[in-house]
Amino acid sequence: MKKSIVAGLVFLNGIAMVAQSKDEQMLKDIYKAGLTNAKCYSWLEHLSNKIGARLSGSENAEKAVQYTKTQLETLGLDKVYLQEVMVPKWVRGEKESAYILDNKTKITVPIAALGGSIATPKNGLTAEVIEVQGIEDLKILGDKIKGKIVFYNRPMDPVNIETFKSYGGCVDQRYAGAKEAAKFGAVGTIVRSMNLRLDDFPHTGAQSYGDLPPAEYIPTAAISTNGAELLSQKLKVNPSLKFYFKQSCVQMPEALSYNVVGEIKGSEHPENIMVVGGHLDSWDLADGSHDDGAGVVQSMEVLRIFKQIGYQPKNTIRVVLFMNEENGGRGGKKYEELAQINKENHIFALESDSGGFSPRGFSIEADDANFERILSWKNVFEPYLIHSFVKGHAGADIGPLSSFKMVKAGLKPDSQRYFDYHHALNDKFDAINKRELELGAATMASLMYLIDQNGIIK
Amino acid sequence: MKKSIVAGLVFLNGIAMVAQSKDEQMLKDIYKAGLTNAKCYSWLEHLSNKIGARLSGSENAEKAVQYTKTQLETLGLDKVYLQEVMVPKWVRGEKESAYILDNKTKITVPIAALGGSIATPKNGLTAEVIEVQGIEDLKILGDKIKGKIVFYNRPMDPVNIETFKSYGGCVDQRYAGAKEAAKFGAVGTIVRSMNLRLDDFPHTGAQSYGDLPPAEYIPTAAISTNGAELLSQKLKVNPSLKFYFKQSCVQMPEALSYNVVGEIKGSEHPENIMVVGGHLDSWDLADGSHDDGAGVVQSMEVLRIFKQIGYQPKNTIRVVLFMNEENGGRGGKKYEELAQINKENHIFALESDSGGFSPRGFSIEADDANFERILSWKNVFEPYLIHSFVKGHAGADIGPLSSFKMVKAGLKPDSQRYFDYHHALNDKFDAINKRELELGAATMASLMYLIDQNGIIK
Known part of the structure; x- marks a missing residue:
């Protein structure tokens, strides 16, 4: 090899090492913020115990809209707003x-x-x-x-x-x-x-x-x-x-409801949007603490962590709390409809809708090049016991999103206990472990950070 | 390369692939048996709900000795017996x-x-x-x-x-x-x-x-x-x-108690012993379902699985239910004392004493050569989401074991919930998830199988 090539490779290798060590430090900061100052558990306590079941079209669903909007407004985001969406209303x-x-x-x-x-x-x-x-x-x-x-x-x-x-x-x-x-x-x-x-x-x-x-x-x-x-x-x-x-039970006329949206404007590419979200509605039998109160508060927590550690994202980071995943998926569809009307460019979407259990990895919808890039971060995630990166379904609410080129991912928590609670009367706050919930949020924030830093391969 | 070397490498590679695929099939069989026919959950239900707290020297500890001995006797092992051990007796x-x-x-x-x-x-x-x-x-x-x-x-x-x-x-x-x-x-x-x-x-x-x-x-x-x-x-x-x-509280005179031992005699090297165990005693505040009822029934389950799938181990496989881990460690010391007297040769010991949660990997005490060999099985474990193989403390009860050359390992379950229950009055059966418990046992059986097949590097 010519000396210049060798020197070039050494230089590139040096850059890679600096980047790696910067990422390692940033994940340390993210997990530390998520394990010591998190608000997700107390937010979920409110959603579950003060509000309760949140079936689309119910009074509680509207309370959840107002509560999460108000909480997002305390985080110092650049924008917090609602998106109107008509939802089916079924009553038991x-x-x-x-x-x-x-x-x-x-x-x-x-x-x-x-x-x-x-x-x-x-x-x-x-x-x-x-x-x-x-x-x-x-x-x-x-x-x-x-x-x-x-x-x-x-x-x-x-x-x-x-x-x-x-x-x-x-x-x-x-x-x-x-x-x-x-x-x-x-x-x-x-x-x-x-x-x-x-x-x-x-x-x-x-x-x-x-x-x-x-x-x-x-x-x-x-x-x-x-x-x-x-x-x-x-x-x-x-x-x-x-x-x-x-x-x-009876099917009622459709009702007006809302997606709740909050965002931090990107410092370099405000036109590129990265979504993190879960769904605000739940079934009516219990509080929906795992499905999907957990995903809602974890998504909010991602932005809170960024604010706490003073991370200024390059791209616009948007938390979206979708309405009506359970019996209609109207919130996800409406979000995509508005994104099309507003000619928005989404590069990444991350959903948490598999429970608030210990995070294990991500289920990823991406082409090979982007999937390989995510795999290359495995070692940065290893200290946090995040190990499972697989191609697969990312999430129902981000499903409709259809930007020209984007990557989607779903948080993969440990799945063994999930169906013990799923859609049943025991999906309650006492089934949630605070640390597991927080680790999930920090894991989500870490992937958001890595994508924000590295972009996606077009 | 000479043709003969190439042919030789191809041949060796072929052997490795056959071994790998045999191991993959065996792990499939083990996990299937562990997830469809396990007895560990019902054994634990008895230990926790029918017997209860099992502090050393208590009546319940003796009931647990008799119950587990009786259950092991139903498994068709070659030998089931007790080892006498004097234990401290403290009463709250x-x-x-x-x-x-x-x-x-x-x-x-x-x-x-x-x-x-x-x-x-x-x-x-x-x-x-x-x-x-x-x-x-x-x-x-x-x-x-x-x-x-x-x-x-x-x-x-x-x-x-x-x-x-x-x-x-x-x-x-x-x-x-x-x-x-x-x-x-x-x-x-x-x-x-x-x-x-x-x-x-x-x-x-x-x-x-x-x-x-x-x-x-x-x-x-x-x-x-x-x-x-x-x-x-x-x-x-x-x-x-x-x-x-x-x-x-008061310290009473020491009491007579027992380790419970069951074994399958090795078909090729009966003189080489592989131990799998947990501790029968618990603290007195609750049923000790996680600490360490889980480890006890998982260890018993390892032998049950081998019997169910008709696996005839090369080495002698011994389940040891240790007494008095919590406040004296007498069972572990006694087991080692008798092993020395009987000039037994232990090649491997596996302990489960970190709760009955979703298994994540193993904490391993081994020299580099043996550690590397275990690491080489990572891909065989991957479909079962077992990913964390680290050097570290294996367990308190197998700690005293001191054969000339041996490997020790501790099952590493997800640790986030463990200290919510550890030594407290809520360490009860309802904190146990059946599948998580069963997955732990199957994971233990898998490592026992792999060590049994490959031996350890002396």
């Missing part, structure tokens, strides 16, 4: 009831109407039950389904290490189970809760009748995993037992 | 009481006597308080300590990512605080609980008077972190406030 009504009618014995089981379901007749619905392992079974059963309640009972696969994979392998039963069963003349559907654990909590969640004519809608509800096991056992002994359930 | 007596006496106001605070402490006088002890940040402060204060209660209030450092490091930075206050303060004429000591969280649970734990003459022993207790914060605040306003505490 009075608590559901259900029992297995085995000969003359009534055995009560815990159910919860699925979001978007219609009510049963006023006095409830009673019918024989046909158990299936999935939508694909319906065709085989054909006429046998007519007049019956279809009971979807395929459990989440315990063998997958990543529990979201097991969720993905089951959730079609919940989302499309009623629509499909209705086509075969079912009068209702009962769906095993999406939980790996055996317990007594029904887990609600979105379902859709798709393009079914409203006259053909049938009521659908989740049953707890213990309830599902029991029903299945009883059916083996007495296939002609009956199931009764009653729910009075 | 009636529940402690304590209050801050600020002028005439009494403010109750939660305390718990430290293990091994003496009682206060029958009617309690009242004295002024001197707050310190550690043992090193005593010298500076000198005579001012006389007649006072020393209040050790150095908190665990929230900035460390590994919480055990923060524990190590504080625990001297608990273990040696009373002994050292007594030398300066203190009448008692109150120690801030070893917890990163602010809550109302005092965390007990071992303390030692060392070589202090018994006449100079002073009573010592842990105070909850909230209690410590309150006491510190009140002292700032009124440095001459008084503290009252009363405890009636």
Whole structure:
């Protein structure tokens, strides 16, 4: 090699080392700020315990909009504002009831109407039950389904290490189970809760009748995993037992709601926008502390950390608290719509919507070049036990974002406990560990910092 | 290169690939067995809910010995037996009481006597308080300590990512605080609980008077972190406030107890022993579900998994459930003593005593060659999110083991929640997640398998 090349390489290597050590120091500062001065835990305490469940269109959802806006205003950002968005409004009504009618014995089981379901007749619905392992079974059963309640009972696969994979392998039963069963003349559907654990909590969640004519809608509800096991056992002994359930949920007219947005203007490329966000709405059964109160306060915390350590980003950093992820995704769609109208250029979006557990890494949507660049930061993350950088789904709210060239990422917390709480009445503040929540926020701030410093490869 | 060398390298590479793919398949089988058929969770349910707290020398500790022995006998091992060991027996007596006496106001605070402490006088002890940040402060204060209660209030450092490091930075206050303060004429000591969280649970734990003459022993207790914060605040306003505490703990004569041992005889090298273990005893305030019920049932599960999948180990695999880790370490010492007498050759020991949380890796005591060999298995562990392989302390019970050449390892679970429960009344079964517990056991079985197949480098 020529001397000049060698000298050049030594010089470049020197630059790389300086950059690396600057990054190491910055991550130290970020994690220190996040572990000693964080506000995310107290913000979440308010969202969970003072406000509570925040289903789209509810009074609590609006309280959450106002509260987070007010809190963002205390951070000294350059701008805090709301984006109007119309959201579906579904109301559960009075608590559901259900029992297995085995000969003359009534055995009560815990159910919860699925979001978007219609009510049963006023006095409830009673019918024989046909158990299936999935939508694909319906065709085989054909006429046998007519007049019956279809009971979807395929459990989440315990063998997958990543529990979201097991969720993905089951959730079609919940989302499309009623629509499909209705086509075969079912009068209702009962769906095993999406939980790996055996317990007594029904887990609600979105379902859709798709393009079914409203006259053909049938009521659908989740049953707890213990309830599902029991029903299945009883059916083996007495296939002609009956199931009764009653729910009075109703779809209301759409309501006006808001995304909450706060931003720090970029010092070098204010036209390049980097988003960090989670969703403000939750299901109605509990406080949504993990889903997605955690993601909301972690996203706010990212900007708080930057302010605390005096980091002035090159690009515009925007926290977006999306409305209506759970049953419509309207907030994410509206954000993208406005970004298009305003001809905004997004280079990066980071979402936290997988719970407030110990962070393990990121799920990344990027081309190979940008993915490799993120992988090159693995060693900077190692002291913080952040190790899992994989290509995969980044998030539902940042999904619609479609700038010409951008990178998306989702925070990947440890997933083992997530479905114990997901959409159920125990998704409460006491299921949150302060340090795990804070570590997640610091991990998010670290990736935001690294992307801000290095940009993305166009 | 000569063709023969190339051919040779290709051949060796081929062998390595076959070995790798065999290992990958075996880990798949191990994790599958551990996530679908595990008994560890139900064993722990019994230990925690049917037996409960298991302090050395207590009736419950003996019940745990009998229960685990009986359960091991159902696994079809080659041998299950007990090792006699004499253990210290300390009894807490009636529940402690304590209050801050600020002028005439009494403010109750939660305390718990430290293990091994003496009682206060029958009617309690009242004295002024001197707050310190550690043992090193005593010298500076000198005579001012006389007649006072020393209040050790150095908190665990929230900035460390590994919480055990923060524990190590504080625990001297608990273990040696009373002994050292007594030398300066203190009448008692109150120690801030070893917890990163602010809550109302005092965390007990071992303390030692060392070589202090018994006449100079002073009573010592842990105070909850909230209690410590309150006491510190009140002292700032009124440095001459008084503290009252009363405890009636007593050191009894030593008692006979047991290590529980089960083994599968090695098919190729029965003379080489590989140990996997945790400790059967717990503190007395709760069920010790994390500390160390989890380690006990995970160790048992390792052998159950091997039996289920029909794995016949080359070396002898021994599960050892140690007695008295918490306040004496007698079980570990006895096990080593008997190993020496029987001229046993241990090549590997694996301990689980850091809680039943999601496994992250191993802390390893090995020379460079053996450490590098373990590191070479990192990619086989990666699908299970096991990523952290570091040199460090392996465990207290396997500490005394001293075969000529051996490797030791400790399971490293996620550490963020551990000190919320450690030695406190909330270390109960409901703090355990079934999957996290099972993943830990499968991770342990995987390392046992890999060492068994590859041996250690002598």
